[in-house]
Amino acid sequence: MTILDCTIRDGGYYNAWKFEFALVNEYLKCIEETRIDAIELGFRSPNKDNFSNVTDSFIIENLYIPKVEYLGVMLNAKEMNVDLIKSLFTHADKSPINLVRLAVYFEAVESTEGLFKN
Known part of the structure; x- marks a missing residue:
């Protein structure tokens, strides 16, 4: 079983994804002391840089990267197409x-099948 924590991503609905970095970083450090396997930080979208659009540079420049198995983001399928997904992500090893x-x-579900084939 994999345990996914989406507190930050889901909590953003209540505060328009406006979190203080110090609070989030303290939270991410605390997560390491738990048995949580995965953390979902926010959305990846063409919106501005905050927790509603968590880019790689946003993470690297602002957040403590916890030692967990998975660090993730969420996509809203209705906002996505293949070209947009390609523009939102760098190569996995970077x-x-x-x-x-x-x-x-x-x-x-069936209409989103082509989003991740390449």
């Missing part, structure tokens, strides 16, 4: 992100 979770309505 990124702190190694988990991408896709939010998609059940009835749209």
Whole structure:
């Protein structure tokens, strides 16, 4: 079983993803003391740099990178296409992100199949 913590990403709905870096960094350090395997930091989208658009540079420049198995972001399928996904991500070996979770309505699952084939 893999335990995923999405406190920061999900909590952003309540404060418009405006977190103080000191609080988030303290939280990320505390996560290392738990049995949590994966942390979802926020969304990856074409929006501005904050927790609603967690870019690699945003993470590297502002956040403590915890020693967990997976560090992830979420994508909203309805906002994505193949070209946009390619523009939002660098090669995996150059990124702190190694988990991408896709939010998609059940009835749209088949139409999102092509997003991750390449």
